[in-house]
Amino acid sequence: MIPSPFEYVKVRSVDEALSALAEHGEDAKFLAGGHSLLPIMKLRLSVPSTLVDISGITDLSYVRVEGDQVAIGALTRHHELERSDVARAEVSILPHVAGRVGDPQVRHRGTIGGTVAHSDPASDLPTALLALDGTVVVQGPGGRREIPVTEFWLGFFETALAPDELVIEVRVPRTGADGWGYEKFTRRENDWPIVAAAAVQGRVALANMAGAVVRATATEEALARGASIAEAAALADQGTSPGSDMHGDAEYRRHLARLLTRRALERAAA
Amino acid sequence: MQVSITVNGQQRTDEVEPRLLLAHYLRETCGLTATNIGCDTTSCGACTVVVDGLSVKSCTVLAASTDGGEVTTLEGLAGPDGELHPMQAAFRAEHGLQCGFCTPGMVMAAIGVLADNPDPSDREVREGLEGNLCRCTGYHNIVRAVQAAAKAGPAAGQVPQAQEVEA
Numbered sequence: 001m002i003p004s005p006f007e008y009v010k011v012r013s014v015d016e017a018l019s020a021l022a023e024h025g026e027d028a029k030f031l032a033g034g035h036s037l038l039p040i041m042k043l044r045l046s047v048p049s050t051l052v053d054i055s056g057i058t059d060l061s062y063v064r065v066e067g068d069q070v071a072i073g074a075l076t077r078h079h080e081l082e083r084s085d086v087a088r089a090e091v092s093i094l095p096h097v098a099g100r101v102g103d104p105q106v107r108h109r110g111t112i113g114g115t116v117a118h119s120d121p122a123s124d125l126p127t128a129l130l131a132l133d134g135t136v137v138v139q140g141p142g143g144r145r146e147i148p149v150t151e152f153w154l155g156f157f158e159t160a161l162a163p164d165e166l167v168i169e170v171r172v173p174r175t176g177a178d179g180w181g182y183e184k185f186t187r188r189e190n191d192w193p194i195v196a197a198a199a200v201q202g203r204v205a206l207a208n209m210a211g212a213v214v215r216a217t218a219t220e221e222a223l224a225r226g227a228s229i230a231e232a233a234a235l236a237d238q239g240t241s242p243g244s245d246m247h248g249d250a251e252y253r254r255h256l257a258r259l260l261t262r263r264a265l266e267r268a269a270a
Numbered sequence: 271m272q273v274s275i276t277v278n279g280q281q282r283t284d285e286v287e288p289r290l291l292l293a294h295y296l297r298e299t300c301g302l303t304a305t306n307i308g309c310d311t312t313s314c315g316a317c318t319v320v321v322d323g324l325s326v327k328s329c330t331v332l333a334a335s336t337d338g339g340e341v342t343t344l345e346g347l348a349g350p351d352g353e354l355h356p357m358q359a360a361f362r363a364e365h366g367l368q369c370g371f372c373t374p375g376m377v378m379a380a381i382g383v384l385a386d387n388p389d390p391s392d393r394e395v396r397e398g399l400e401g402n403l404c405r406c407t408g409y410h411n412i413v414r415a416v417q418a419a420a421k422a423g424p425a426a427g428q429v430p431q432a433q434e435v436e437a
Contacts, residue, residue: 001310008271008288008334031335038291038330039312051288053335079324103401104382105315108324109331189400190313 003041007050014139017054017166022141024050026163031055032075033109035102036118060113060168063087070094072170074113078125079104081112091172093180093200097128100182103190113167116152119159122192122208126153128182130205130213131198134172140165153212175200181267183260187247194247195256197236199264209240209257216240219261229269233262273337277302278346279430288334292326293317295333296343304344304374308403315402318375318382319343320429325382327401342429344374347381349430356426357381357419366415368406376402380416384427389420 007024011017021028027049031037034055040046054060060075063084070090072081081087081098088095101107101115101124115125116136130153135146141164152160161167184196184207196207197216202223204216218238222231235258242253274283277300284299296302296319305328308316312330319328320342347355354362357377367373376399383390383398390398395416396409404412419426 002291002294003289005287005289008332010334010337031332034332034335035312035330038332042310051332053332055335102312103315104386104398105318105325105327105379105401106312108326108382189397 001042003038004044004047006041006048008053009050010053010056012056014057014060014166014168017052017057018139018141018164020050020052021164021166024052028052030117030166032111032114033077034114035106035110036114036120054166055111065090065174066171068174069171070174072112072172074116074167074169075111076113078102078107078110078112082107089177090174091132092177093128093132093175093182093198094125094172097124097182097198100124100184106190112170116170117159117161117167119153119155119157119212120192121153121156121210121212122196123213124182124184124193124196124207126213127196127205127207128198128200129170129172130215131180131200131203132172132175133200133203134170136161136167137169137171138162138165139168144168146171150215155211158212179268181264183264183267185256185260195242195253195260197257197260197264199261199268201268204236204261204264206236206240206257206261209237209242209253211241214240216257216261219265223265229262229265233258233265236261271334273333275333275336275338276340278342284333286333288332290333292319292321292328292331292333292336292341295336296328296341299333302343302345306371306374308371308375313403314372314375315379315399316372316375318378318402320378320381323385323429325379342378344377346430347377355381355430356422357384357416360415360419360422360426361412364411364415364418366408366412368404368408372402372404372406376404376412380412380419381427381429383416384420386427388424388427390416392417 029048060073218235237254306316308314
């Protein structure tokens with residue numbers, strides 16, 4: 001399978017990236033690791049006129065502590081996040097979840113900014129970031145702005161990112177090495193999750209239970225009221241709208257959401 | 271557009287379409303057909319090659335993005351006198367293949383496994399190769415081969431350096 005023809009521009013800085021995007025119009029797309037974008041281009045589900053390759057912007061690859069947050073550059077590859085000592089010490093759910101994305105070859109290419117901007121409801125890292133209550137830092141012609149993750153993923157392949165903006169960083173609180181759980185259910189190890197649940201400090205996020213990753217708000221409210229893990233987890237699928245496909249119907253996904261939420265909460269409490 | 275890529279230690283410059291996938295560049299432009307295209311959907315790993323020291327699935331990388339980089343395919347592993355790379359030798363000794371279609375990608379991914387972890391357990395080898403499918407299901411001997419290669423020394427986790435190939 002071969003993508004439709006496109007123009008290709010390689011850029012070396014965020015400013016160059018934004019200029020190239022402005023010049024080539026709204027049918028242009030940024031290319032980072034390409035492991036979400038190229039597969040859908042090969043299927044001709046996405047037909048951008050221009051690819052602006054940002055993978056050479058070397059100063060967008062970092063994991064560092066800034067005050068009470070950990071800042072992760074948008075071009076940090078999953079492989080790098082998985083092995084980051086800073087991330088392991090300060091927010092160890094993220095290197096764990098980065099190591100569950102796809103397989104080693106995918107993790108060698110995929111970037112956190114790419115998976116954030118792509119907004120696939122079955123993505124591992126956005127699920128963890130949603131449970132972490134992080135923020136997405138974006139830059140456009142008008143400057144930078146920070147978008148809370150709870151307002152970032154709007155639907156299937158749809159985000160709060162404006163067409164002329166680029167994700168440049170992800171910020172999360174320093175939650176430490178313990179107190180989290182991530183449960184992912186797949187048929188094969190390198191598959192997308194059929195359902196996944198992330199739990200951090202009383203917050204729970206679910207993958208593949210709606211058009212975008214979502215918080216299990218009924219579970220969170222029950223936990224805040226002092227409900228047991230079992231009682232709270234039994235509410236995990238409330239307010240979700242899972243689809244049905246060959247991997248499982250909606251009711252099966254609801255069951256998985258409740259089960260995986262319980263396991264994630266139990267792990268977080270252990 | 272023009273790309274300059276070091277393939278198996280030899281730098282070459284080619285005129286390519288921006289949409290040309292690295293797998294097609296290697297097979298059709300460079301004539302290096304060891305790299306197989308199996309699923310063409312980033313699942314099976316048959317097209318795995320090493321780019322700038324890391325294993326990647328070349329069906330999901332643009333040749334354009336590889337401009338200025340170094341690519342090693344299965345053809346770049348053996349020495350100039352035909353001496354097998356330790357990973358190739360281990361696959362032969364342990365019979366780590368059946369039909370052979372997945373083997374080039376499996377060997378390249380296995381080198382990546384040892385680059386990350388020079389002494390992996392059985393389970394770590396299996397997890398490290400989770401991105402490579404053997405439709406013959408010949409996994410046991412593949413895992414044995416990777417562990418035998420690990421015992422052969424650190425070279426099993428490395429691709430030959432450019433100057434060694436040229437020498």
